[in-house]
Amino acid sequence: MSRSVLAGMENSAVTVLKRAIELDNESRLPDALVCYQEGIHFLMEVLKATKEEAKKVHYRKKIADYMDRAEKIKEQLNDLKEKGKYHEQIKIPDDATGFCYEKLFKPYFDSFVTEVWVEDPYIRHVHQVYNFLKFCEMLVKGPCSVKTIHLLTSLDNAGNAQQTSGLEEIKQSLQRYNITLEVIYSPSIHDREIRFNNGWIIKIGRGLDYFKKTQGRFSIGYCDFDLRHCHETTVDIFHVKHTKNT
Template sequence: MSLNCLPGMETSAISVLKRAVELDQSSRFQESLVCYQEGIQLLLDVLKAVKDDSKKVHYREKIKGYMDRAEQIKDHLNKVKEEGKYHEQIKITEDATGFSYETLFKPYIKEGLAEVWVEDPYIRHVHQLYNFLRFCEMLLKAKCNVKKIHLLTSQDEDSSSQQVSALAEIKQSLQTQNVCLDIKYSSTIHDREIRFDNGWIIKIGRGLDYFKKPKGRFSIGYCDYDLRQCHETTVDVFHTKHTKNM
């Protein structure tokens, strides 16, 4: 590995681990664990590239400290999951950025994830249908093996044909990726939640529709949702051993 890459690797490691500590201090343990693990791997790569013995000692000590903390968090998470007491709350403030679906859901998506349930009454209008499509795309790109997605939503009385047509197109497109989309409608649905078959339950106050409309088609944030401003909302995360079907 070229020594020219070392400063960039060190900067990346420091940035990720700084974020891990911030999340840790905010009691967002699942997210902090993911950042600790990524940061530790980056530091291990730095350690391999460093030639100076004193720096090697420094990085080994840092890595040990972060690994010890990551292990403590892992033990804590396993304990509260086992007891069914896991609850984490994330507050998205008005105009906040950095909350794309990839960023928000990443800590809860694991390799064994195969089935997902989406309960959201507002997958009806064009931008909401695009939100759902982006969510599906996120799952396809993630390090998991999703085979089935369940959607429970309400039917748009004013433009039901557009909604039905769009969801049918998404379903057909997912089939080309070997993913089955099961669509059901309910006239009484109110709650919004997303459940993964690995036990994670994510309840977003505004459902998937928490992004603000961009100022224009050529405005920053139009394509990259990490740069898109958000409406204020609260995300509650729970974990249960058994994720029941809708």
């Protein structure tokens, strides 16, 4: 590994671990754990490529410290989940960026997730159906092994042809990945929540539709939702031992 690559890897480790500490201080434990694990990985790569013994001792100490903190977070999370007391709240400020679905949801699903429930009354208009498509694409990319996605939403009586045809197209497309999409329409649905069958429940005040429109179809943020400006909303995350099926 060249000196410049080694320096870049070390800088990446510092950046990620600094973010891990910030998230840890904010009690955003799952996010912090992901960052600690990623930072530890970077430090281990740096350690492998380091020749100086004094630096090796330094990196080993840092890795041991961060691994110890990561294990304590795991224990804390497991204890809270076992007692059904886990609750985390994320506030997305108005006009904020950096809150794409991957950033928001990935800390809460893993390779054991096989079933997902989406309850959102506003998967009706074209842009909202696209939001749901982006969410499904995230699940397809993994690391989970989703087999079934349940969507409970309301029917757009004014233009339901676009809504139903769009959701049907998503359903057909998901079948190519051996994923079944079940859509149920309810006239009385109001709550918005997403559940994974590993016990995580995410409630977003605005549902999946918390992104603002871009200035045009060729504006930054139109394709990459991580660069899209957001409406102000609150995200509440819970964990239960047994996720309800309906």
